[in-house]
Amino acid sequence: MKNKNGLVKTLFSAAALVVLAAAVNGCGGSSSGSAATTAAASESPQAGASKEAESAAQSGTGEVRKVKYAFTNTAKPVSYINEKGEPDGYDVQVIKKIDELLPQYEFELVPTNSEDAWMGVESGKYQLCTTNSFKTPEREEKYLFADMNQGGSPEGLVVRKENADVVDLKTLAKSGLKLCPLRPADAIYSVINTWNEENPDYQIGLEAIDQMEPADAIRFVAEGRYDAFPFYSTGYEATVVAEDGELHDLNDKLAFNVFTAFKTYALFNKEESLLRDDYQKALHQLKDDGTLKELSEQYMGFDLFQYFEDDADNASEEAAETSAGASVETSAETSAAGASEGSSEADTAKQ
Numbered sequence: 001m002k003n004k005n006g007l008v009k010t011l012f013s014a015a016a017l018v019v020l021a022a023a024v025n026g027c028g029g030s031s032s033g034s035a036a037t038t039a040a041a042s043e044s045p046q047a048g049a050s051k052e053a054e055s056a057a058q059s060g061t062g063e064v065r066k067v068k069y070a071f072t073n074t075a076k077p078v079s080y081i082n083e084k085g086e087p088d089g090y091d092v093q094v095i096k097k098i099d100e101l102l103p104q105y106e107f108e109l110v111p112t113n114s115e116d117a118w119m120g121v122e123s124g125k126y127q128l129c130t131t132n133s134f135k136t137p138e139r140e141e142k143y144l145f146a147d148m149n150q151g152g153s154p155e156g157l158v159v160r161k162e163n164a165d166v167v168d169l170k171t172l173a174k175s176g177l178k179l180c181p182l183r184p185a186d187a188i189y190s191v192i193n194t195w196n197e198e199n200p201d202y203q204i205g206l207e208a209i210d211q212m213e214p215a216d217a218i219r220f221v222a223e224g225r226y227d228a229f230p231f232y233s234t235g236y237e238a239t240v241v242a243e244d245g246e247l248h249d250l251n252d253k254l255a256f257n258v259f260t261a262f263k264t265y266a267l268f269n270k271e272e273s274l275l276r277d278d279y280q281k282a283l284h285q286l287k288d289d290g291t292l293k294e295l296s297e298q299y300m301g302f303d304l305f306q307y308f309e310d311d312a313d314n315a316s317e318e319a320a321e322t323s324a325g326a327s328v329e330t331s332a333e334t335s336a337a338g339a340s341e342g343s344s345e346a347d348t349a350k351q
Contacts, residue, residue, distance in 0.1 A: 066106050067275065069095055070120055070129040073111035076238055077299040078132050078151065081111055090299040091130040094150055094283075095266075097291055101282040105275070121269050128268045128275065132232070134187035135265055144270055146280035148287065149263035151296070152304040154233040155188065156258035158221050158240075164255035166228060169195050173202035177227035180217040181209035187262060188230045215239065215246055222250045233258050234300055261307040 071079040071092055079089040087109045099107040110126060117129035122142050132153055135145055159166050159177070166172050169192065172179070182189040192206050217229040218240065236256045239245045268276045286292050287305075296304045 063104075064106050065104060066108055067128070068110055068120075068126040069107045070110040070112050070117040070126040071095075072114050072117060072131045074113075075132055075235075077234060079130060087111060090151060090295055091132070091266075093295050093299070094286065094292065095130070097286055097295075098279060098282040101285060102278055105278070118267070121267050124269050124271065126269070127272050128266050128279070130264075130266050132264050133267055134262045136187050136190055138185075139267065142270070144268035144273060144276045145265050146268075146276060146283060148280065148283060149308065150266050150283060150292075151264040152261055152307055153264055154258045154261045154304070154307065155230055156233050156236065156256050158218055158229040158231050158236060159227060159255050159257070160221060160224070161253060161255050163227060164257070167257040168259040169204060170199075170202055172228055173199070173204045175227075179205055179207070180220060180226040180229040181207040181212055182230070183210065183212060184208050191260075192230075218247055218250065218254070222247075222253050231256075232262075237301075261304075263308060 071087065071089075073079065073081050073087075075089065077089055079087070079091045082088040092109065095107055095109075099105065112120070114131040114133075117126065117131050120126040121129045130150065132151070133139065134153075135149075139145075157166060157168075157172060163175065163177060166175050166177060173195075179192070182192070189206070189208070192204055196203050196206060214229075214231055214235060217226070218231070220226045221229050233256070237245075240247045240251050240254060240256070242248060245251075266279065268279075283292075293303050293305060296302065
């Protein structure tokens with residue numbers, strides 16, 4: 001049985017240390033909660049085998065099912081490894097709170113990168129993951145989603161100071177500035193592609209690329225190779241604005257304008273509908289009792305749920321795709337992007 005008052009076990013193996021050491025640019029001990037940390041590389045795929053019957057049986061017998069939860073380990077403040085070597089961040093703490101509410105499960109925390117997390121959940125190696133991911137039609141074909149978002153990511157444009165008047169997609173299109181290449185798997189790629197389809201008179205040059213680290217893209221903007229890069233606000237705060245940020249030396253050269261916000265979700269293996277249902281019940285409870293707001297303010301510096309309407313699950317995504325870039329105010333930021341000790345994903349709006 002789970003000991004709800006016990007210390008969380010952190011089961012880093014040698015393989016886990018390899019995963020962490022290999023995390024380029026970003027994004028042991030114990031912590032509170034009941035989640036266990038294990039290595040991504042040491043686990044073998046479960047081939048998508050359904051665990052629903054097992055979970056149902058366990059809920060009746062008092063047995064605990066171990067669930068592997070993968071998270072991006074370089075996306076501070078959303079999910080990362082802190083200075084004590086422990087999993088931390090908004091998404092990680094939300095999952096720990098959910099674990100406390102679900103005695104039939106024990107969540108094992110697996111630090112990794114977004115690509116491994118996505119592929120692992122799809123294959124059944126992991127049962128769920130958080131990578132600061134947005135909901136897209138393509139992802140809905142591969143994963144299960146809860147009926148509400150776990151978090152959110154204000155999104156803005158990184159530009160050089162002389163282009164600070166570029167505040168949204170319409171002004172970007174009118175300016176003729178060159179956008180950094182984006183990954184087609186990222187939601188922001190779809191947003192800009194949809195913008196181009198719906199606004200033939202205001203086209204934005206959109207180039208696809210297999211991989212582009214946010215820190216590299218920001219450097220390219222500062223150097224003049226490209227002129228704009230869409231990034232989530234908390235990531236920009238942590239990477240550029242913060243005095244200890246990886247790219248703080250570029251702060252005086254750059255400007256950042258938030259133009260929309262995206263809801264972010266946990267991704268579940270297609271066979272895990274029972275786990276998803278149990279998770280979303282707990283998530284609603286954390287929303288109703290103010291825990292999500294509290295964790296958001298603690299890690300993000302603001303209440304990210306202020307941007308979203310409770311009765312319109314896709315409101316922010318639809319607004320992002322059809323709006324000419326409505327301005328969204330934000331007070332602190334980082335995430336999703338904010339990969340601090342490196343650069344990360346947020347899923348990447350990016351993620």
